Amino acid sequence: MTYHYYRDFLIRDWQQRDRIPAAEVIRSVLLEYGLGWEPNGADQDVLQVEAYYLATRGEFWIIEHQNQIVGTGAYYPIKRGEKAVEIRKMYLSPSVRGLGLGKYLLQQLEEAIVSRGFLSIWIETASVLAQAVKLYESNGYIPTTGVETTRCDRVYVKSLMANSN
Template sequence: MNTTYRDFVVRDWQPSDRPIAFDLIRSVLAEYNLECEPQGADQDVWHVEDAYLKTGGEFWVIEQDGRLVGTAAYYPVERGDRSVEIRKMYLLADARGQGLGRFLLGELEQAIAAKGYRQIWIETASVLKEAVKLYESSGYEPSMGVETERCDRVYVKLIKEAN
């Protein structure tokens, strides 16, 4: 992945992004009074190669003026028919409200569909009101089976096959 949206650059994750991406995710979680779980739900950020890249997923970072302002990722899951889970979609406060989240979600969906996946799952927390609104307005349907402790919502979207 290497694209732009306004003055944001979306690119593939590099090993040098590891500590910055982790700190970014931790700071966004703290903003919403959610716990960061370096030994649990957030350990994948320390192990991007194994959790994402080696499994057929992707992990992107978003930069603005050379500064990391967001992350977005997905990886395959055993949850349905050819399924992935979108994960680690976080933006710093000053990067929100500009359509970047919707753009990233669309780019993720295109990349996922291009790899032949059929279902997209997303877990989130109700306090992440902007995320909930984005997912619900983008065709994600509420489902059951939350697996991440700090989350209380799970959504699924079916991908239509291209004719």
């Protein structure tokens, strides 16, 4: 089981009861930035966490504050090079942004990914998510090509080779 604390936030493994509240957090953040919620496309994984994450050696985490879901973060293996994963669904509600939670979440995801032996991390995002773009670029993610999600116009990669023993 994954449990991390950041200030008074709990980061924990997804549970079935989280399906709709987690989807609602993601849907509302997308709407805030003028991006569409795609339950039959790019967001299908949120509604089918068992198949997309749990069955593939991935993880889907929930961020709670005072028993309310305020964010999500996840990753799963992808076929882009050897031992690659994609970080997905990293969303925080507006009320909890600017506290360092996003950076902490990214670091915890990276630690989990390294501990499972993966060698590279990919992230797709949209330019309108300026805070996310800044976070990734300031944490060693390199812009590259090959965006696979229509709503996204940026893709980043970070090699973990130098970090491995």
